[in-house]
Amino acid sequence: MKYVAAVDVGGTSIKAALVSSDFEIIDTATAPTPKGDSTGIETSRAIAELVFSFELKRPVSAIGLAVPGALDEPAGTSRWSGNLGWKNVPIRDLVAKETKKPVAFGHDVRTGMVAEMRKGAAQGFQHSIFIPIGTGIAAALVIDGEIRSSDGYAGEIGHVNVGHDRLCVCGKHGCLEAISSAHSIGESYKEISGKSATSEEIFNLAKNGDATALKVWEDAIHYLAVACEQLITILSPEAIVFGGGVSVVGDELLVPLKKKLDERLTFQRVPQLLIAHYGSQAGTIGCAMLALDAASIA
Numbered sequence: 001m002k003y004v005a006a007v008d009v010g011g012t013s014i015k016a017a018l019v020s021s022d023f024e025i026i027d028t029a030t031a032p033t034p035k036g037d038s039t040g041i042e043t044s045r046a047i048a049e050l051v052f053s054f055e056l057k058r059p060v061s062a063i064g065l066a067v068p069g070a071l072d073e074p075a076g077t078s079r080w081s082g083n084l085g086w087k088n089v090p091i092r093d094l095v096a097k098e099t100k101k102p103v104a105f106g107h108d109v110r111t112g113m114v115a116e117m118r119k120g121a122a123q124g125f126q127h128s129i130f131i132p133i134g135t136g137i138a139a140a141l142v143i144d145g146e147i148r149s150s151d152g153y154a155g156e157i158g159h160v161n162v163g164h165d166r167l168c169v170c171g172k173h174g175c176l177e178a179i180s181s182a183h184s185i186g187e188s189y190k191e192i193s194g195k196s197a198t199s200e201e202i203f204n205l206a207k208n209g210d211a212t213a214l215k216v217w218e219d220a221i222h223y224l225a226v227a228c229e230q231l232i233t234i235l236s237p238e239a240i241v242f243g244g245g246v247s248v249v250g251d252e253l254l255v256p257l258k259k260k261l262d263e264r265l266t267f268q269r270v271p272q273l274l275i276a277h278y279g280s281q282a283g284t285i286g287c288a289m290l291a292l293d294a295a296s297i298a
């Protein structure tokens with residue numbers, strides 16, 4: 001049995017998991033993301049600490065590292081990340097230097113697609129899209145059986161204009177992410193009701209007849225349908241797989257979304273709508289798969 005560390009670097013925290021070669025999560029650990037670390041050196045040291053804490057339990061053969069933002073995946077660099085304050089940071093090599101281990105490197109959404117494509121809901125499709133709906137929204141695109149990212153830039157479905165007037169973190173109005181992400185669902189509900197709640201709690205309130213929660217939830221699904229229609233028209237996937245926090249409601253998301261898409265699609269191929277097999281763990285499992293690949297060739 002081999003063991004690898006799957007590491008997801010987010011804007012507020014670094015989440016790490018010790019994963020076995022049969023994809024069992026043995027242990028998890030979290031550390032705050034160092035603030036103002038424009039060189040990535042502090043972050044690579046924090047990652048090394050997490051990996052070394054795992055090594056007290058199991059030998060770690062390799063690391064799978066997932067980072068948000070615009071990446072140059074072959075070069076192992078973060079071109080830009082607004083949340084991390086990074087510009088051209090060679091994070092893969094920094095982590096390799098600190099840990100002296102092989103490091104596989106990828107975008108946080110595309111690593112999730114690796115898991116879904118190899119062993120999850122997107123298995124067997126030549127053309128599919130993975131959309132985790134969490135704090136933000138982005139898409140991983142599988143075309144002709146391969147994950148395509150156009151040099152690391154493609155898939156930013158969260159920032160297409162779906163036709164509302166809310167302001168997005170990117171500075172524009174009307175972005176999908178500004179109305180349908182878990183974060184935005186919570187914000188919208190708070191603006192009207194004055195109360196804080198998670199997207200799942202808002203879903204439950206909507207089910208129990210709370211009119212504000214219902215409106216917020218329905219808006220989120222409506223605009224998700226608008227964005228999916230655009231994706232389907234341009235890319236014609238056989239399946240769209242939803243992950244992240246908002247997808248935990250399962251059919252309660254898929255059924256109304258399918259109904260809206262059935263009304264909107266005319267000539268397009270109608271894709272299957274599915275929930276991620278690995279749920280919110282897709283990114284972790286995908287990172288572990290990439291790390292195991294790296295361990296086997298190191």
Ligand SMILES: [Zn+2]
Pocket residue numbers: 158159160168169170171172175177
């Ligand atoms: Zn935006």
